[in-house]
Amino acid sequence: MSAPEPVVPVGGPAHGRIRLIEPACTSCMLCVRECPVWCISLDSHTEPDPDVPAGARPRTVNVLDRFEIDWGTCMFCGICVEECPFDALEWDDAHPAPAEGSLDLRHGIAELA
Amino acid sequence: MRDVAAQDWHAAVLAAREDGYGWFDWLGCVDEIGVADELRVVLSLRRLDDASAPELLLQCRVPRSEPRVDSVRDVFAGAAWHEREAAEEFGLEVVGGDRRRLLLDASVEAPLRKDEVLAARTAGPWPGAKEPGESTEGGASPSRRRTVPPGVPAAEVWGDRDPDGPPPDPAEVAAASTGGRVRRRSR
Numbered sequence: 311m312s313a314p315e316p317v318v319p320v321g322g323p324a325h326g327r328i329r330l331i332e333p334a335c336t337s338c339m340l341c342v343r344e345c346p347v348w349c350i351s352l353d354s355h356t357e358p359d360p361d362v363p364a365g366a367r368p369r370t371v372n373v374l375d376r377f378e379i380d381w382g383t384c385m386f387c388g389i390c391v392e393e394c395p396f397d398a399l400e401w402d403d404a405h406p407a408p409a410e411g412s413l414d415l416r417h418g419i420a421e422l423a
Numbered sequence: 424m425r426d427v428a429a430q431d432w433h434a435a436v437l438a439a440r441e442d443g444y445g446w447f448d449w450l451g452c453v454d455e456i457g458v459a460d461e462l463r464v465v466l467s468l469r470r471l472d473d474a475s476a477p478e479l480l481l482q483c484r485v486p487r488s489e490p491r492v493d494s495v496r497d498v499f500a501g502a503a504w505h506e507r508e509a510a511e512e513f514g515l516e517v518v519g520g521d522r523r524r525l526l527l528d529a530s531v532e533a534p535l536r537k538d539e540v541l542a543a544r545t546a547g548p549w550p551g552a553k554e555p556g557e558s559t560e561g562g563a564s565p566s567r568r569r570t571v572p573p574g575v576p577a578a579e580v581w582g583d584r585d586p587d588g589p590p591p592d593p594a595e596v597a598a599a600s601t602g603g604r605v606r607r608r609s610r
Contacts, residue, residue: 336555337555337556338555339551339553339554339555342550342551342553343551343570343572345550345551348547348549348550348551348572350550351550352550352553353553353557353558353559354555354556354557354558355556355557355558356556370556372555372556375558376558
């Protein structure tokens with residue numbers, strides 16, 4: 311099955327799917343909490359920040375372990391894209407690939423890149 | 424916006440039509456809980472003889488416990504549909520209106536009132552309950568702040584609460600529509 315050629319409207323990409331720019335994500339949970347249909351979930355853990363200058367107080371950073379969008383639930387409202395303070399989510403022309411079952415519509419970090 | 428007393432509602436709409444506002448645009452309802460213990464009924468009219476004239480908005484306020492307003496479907500037939508919708512979604516009583524159900528099952532009471540709890544949201548775990556840096560719900564220290572999803576009041580207010588206590592305060596339930604931090608226990 312091949313997707314039709316994406317149509318790029320004036321003013322930005324089509325609302326085909328939402329991309330995750332993983333390095334920009336700080337696991338702040340804002341998108342998860344703002345999503346009206348609860349289609350985003352993420353797991354993260356904290357690690358000591360390796361970039362602390364010598365002698366400074368140790369700090370921790372959040373490390374993203376799992377980020378998942380369920381395309382079967384998502385209504386493409388874009389609130390998560392608007393809310394992300396670090397611009398780690400953005401619209402993309404391509405559409406999520408069709409899947410055999412609803413579980414295959416849950417896309418993780420690799421599929422969302 | 425022109426304020427109209429509930430008992431003058433029909434007369435005011437009729438007078439506005441006589442005044443030249445002959446085109447009915449829409450009728451809506453707003454739950455004012457948290458501001459006042461009232462429902463606000465708003466009606467929008469336009470003039471067809473002057474396209475640049477601003478719309479005329481009429482509003483009347485009725486108590487939430489006894490929301491009763493006269494039907495204006497004999498003035499504008501198109502208002503009947505809007506009145507049926509407001510009656511169903513807000514529990515408004517439209518005296519002389521069309522009493523047939525329009526959209527919802529008769530078992531549903533007034534889903535657009537703000538103290539209506541999104542009960543289905545209590546059934547499953549909320550993905551947003553986790554804090555940044557957490558991977559399992561409730562895995563962090565029990566002292567950290569608790570958040571609830573929008574539309575679900577804290578357990579002390581609604582749900583898993585003291586069964587002998589007074590019924591939940593509708594204003595407190597309605598305040599949960601924005602979600603966020605669980606309120607501090609006040610009693």
